Amino acid sequence: MVTTYIRPRVFCASMADVFEDREDLIPHRARLFDLIRRTPNLDWLLLTKRPENIGIHMKQVWHQADDIGMSELRTFVKEWLQGTAPANVWIGTTVENQEMAEKRIPALLSVPARVRFLSCEPLLGPVDLWSKTYKTHGQTGYTGAVTSWDGCGVDWVICGGESGANARPMHPDWARVLRDQCAAAKVPFHFKQWGEWVPDAMLPVQAKIADHCRIFRSGEITDCMDKRSNDLNHALFMGRVGTKRAGRLLDGVLHDEFPR
Numbered sequence: 001m002v003t004t005y006i007r008p009r010v011f012c013a014s015m016a017d018v019f020e021d022r023e024d025l026i027p028h029r030a031r032l033f034d035l036i037r038r039t040p041n042l043d044w045l046l047l048t049k050r051p052e053n054i055g056i057h058m059k060q061v062w063h064q065a066d067d068i069g070m071s072e073l074r075t076f077v078k079e080w081l082q083g084t085a086p087a088n089v090w091i092g093t094t095v096e097n098q099e100m101a102e103k104r105i106p107a108l109l110s111v112p113a114r115v116r117f118l119s120c121e122p123l124l125g126p127v128d129l130w131s132k133t134y135k136t137h138g139q140t141g142y143t144g145a146v147t148s149w150d151g152c153g154v155d156w157v158i159c160g161g162e163s164g165a166n167a168r169p170m171h172p173d174w175a176r177v178l179r180d181q182c183a184a185a186k187v188p189f190h191f192k193q194w195g196e197w198v199p200d201a202m203l204p205v206q207a208k209i210a211d212h213c214r215i216f217r218s219g220e221i222t223d224c225m226d227k228r229s230n231d232l233n234h235a236l237f238m239g240r241v242g243t244k245r246a247g248r249l250l251d252g253v254l255h256d257e258f259p260r
Contacts, residue, residue, distance in 0.1 A: 007088075009043045018046050019053040029057060030064040030073065036089060037076045043088050047119055051093040051107035055081070085112040090156075090259075092117035097125030097219070105134045105146055109153065115259050116154045121192055122162030125219040126174045129157070129181045156188050156259045161195025161246070169197035169215045169238040175250055188257035194246035200237040211240040 012018060018029065036044050048054065058077055065074035080086060091113040093104045108116055120127055134146045146154050159178050161170035175191065182189035203209065212224035216235045224237055248254065 007041065007043050009045060011045045011047070014047075017048050017050060019048040019050045019057050021050065021053055026057075026060050026064055030061045030068075030070070033058075033061050033077060034065075034070060034073045036086065037073060040086075040088050043090060043115075045090045045092065045117075047092045047094065047117075049094045049104070051091075051104050051111065054091065054107075054111045080112060083112045085114045087114050089113065090115035090117055092119055092156075092158075094119045094121070095127060096120065096122055098127055098131075099125075101127050101129075102131065102133050105154070109134060109146070115156065117156035117158065117259070118154055119158045120178060121158055121160035122168070122195060123159055123170050123174050123178075124162070124168060126171075126177060126217065129154070129178065129185075154187065156190070156257075157182050158190045158192055160192035160248075161197065163193070163195045163243045167196035167240075168221060169213060169240075170195060171215050171217055171219070171236070172199055172250070173217055179250060179255065188259050189255050190257055191248055191250045191255040193243055193248045195243055196246065197238040197240050198246045200239055203239050203241065208245075209239040209241055213238050213240075 062077040093108045095101045095118045129146045159175050162168050179189050214222045214235045
């Protein structure tokens with residue numbers, strides 16, 4: 001019998017952003033990095049909408065550590081800045097549509113990290129992970145894909161729909177494209193949830209439907225009675241049933257993959 005050990009993970013500041021651009025966070029960020037340094041048996045997940053700030057804030061922590069005499073933290077951050085990323089830190093960025101992908105993925109790829117990940121949640125539009133904007137160069141040559149690389153790309157993609165009172169629906173094709181791109185590059189894909197809405201064809205039996213709408217692949221959302229297009233290749237009906245009833249099966253399959 002083979003026992004697989006899963007390292008404990010800490011999703012840090014899930015309701016905040018560690019790399020928010022605030023001066024008053026510098027000492028707190030230094031304390032956090034020192035805690036990460038002192039807990040090598042925990043994997044720390046740091047998710048940000050501001051990946052362009054990561055290098056700047058790491059340098060601030062380095063100076064803070066120098067000012068208060070924390071030599072071990074100073075060495076830890078210095079080695080990280082020089083390219084030796086901690087083995088227990090996963091750094092990710094939120095990518096909800098192609099515009100944010102073009103802006104944030106190149107910044108994420110510039111950060112030394114043992115694990116990089118994308119949180120495509122809420123997914124509000126199609127995202128192409130193979131865009132020329134973030135071509136990567138790995139040990140086996142110029143790959144041209146953000147999800148196919150040898151140590152300088154992305155190795156985990158989380159996908160999910162929006163929840164909450166004003167949640168917008170997610171077209172299933174957006175999630176399918178991400179799933180298929182990850183499969184082609186052998187990158188773990190985690191489908192977290194549909195959110196509030198599911199396609200009519202997937203509505204649970206006897207589900208209480210709060211609302212209906214139509215959603216186009218482009219992201220346009222209209223009332224379900226809108227007759228501008230009857231072609232379901234361009235638009236489909238969605239029903240609002242709540243996140244619990246909507247579930248997290250994509251085409252009947254549970255995608256629960258994580259990086260090793």
